[in-house]
Amino acid sequence: MKEGDTVDDVKSLILDKATERMDRFGFKKTTMDEISKDCKISKKTIYEHFIDKDDMFRCLLLRECHKTIEILFAQMGGVSDPLERLVLLIRNAIAYFNQDHFITRILKDDDLFVALATRKYHEIIDEEIIAIIAGIIREGKQQGKFREVDEKVVAYAGFKLFQAFSYERTRPLHKEEDYTEVLIDFIVNALVKK
Template sequence: METDELKNLILDKAKERFDRFGFKKTTMDEISHDCKISKKTIYEHFKDKEDLFISLFIRESRQVRDLIFAGISHIPDPLERLIELIRSAIAYFRQDNFLTRLLKDDDALFSAFLTVKYHVILEEELISLIATIIAEGKAQGKLRNVDEKVVAYVGLKLFQSFSYMRTMPISPEKDEQGYYTDALIDFMLHGLVKKDEALPGQQ
């Protein structure tokens, strides 16, 4: 079995365990048993259970990121692409899936080892992708002359607060109608679009 294939097998089996029993209750012995390989073989690829968990989290996050960005790649207008990015990302994190369940698990997400790794490895990648769209809009004269990386960072944090890291009470009925998504999009667009540029849908 090739190295990447074996690593993905371990991650797949670990995903099943973490999803069903959580990080704390999952053991390397159980993952080893599920994979039908020795624990020593697992340690050849992952330093410990935390390293395995982080690797799984990063793999799953990148897969979701690639899926969402692939879905908006055909949209030529950067403003429309930003809007669809927000809508698609919020729609994804409203679903019941492994990554959403993981992100809503305070014990897993906010432990120190994951928070640091997530910020450094994943958030910087996302900020760079969002900043590229904003830079394109600036180059086309549709967006204000803002610092795209700073705005991308703020936009990402706002997105998190409107999706899996919500700290304010919400109305389920308004949420179903897309009220909060529209509020976020409206806020972002009015902060980015030049005053003489028509907002999408206002042409």
């Protein structure tokens, strides 16, 4: 910890070091003592920011999910057409979750995911993503490109389909097959006015 570091700087340092250690050694083998040594701060300082190890890792999961959301939505750039944005979001998200990122390793690891994602945190993340997708659908409806649908329900259903075809722990139909275009076709045909 350096002079002039803010509370947020210290919390970010702790989460950064916890990410490195957990990624290398796993959740169960990562201790608060080791994180304290990695950060060069006292355990007392860590406990000023987090209730316990589980709380720290839930915050870590939330941070990683928000970082992923930012990355995915930044990749949509200046695309203004809601249908193009939705299709690009699906393609980019599936491509991202097929790569080896810290967040994808967490989501694909049953034990780790259960340890980190309490229902409350899982719901917060899901609701945020669903609200963003619903906003794109609402815009498409306002422009007359999408059918009159309940955007929250359709966003929820689309998000759950995305999860099933990406990082969820469901058995794929065929391991080597890419279902991106099938998922896009299904969602587009469900939304676009004929």
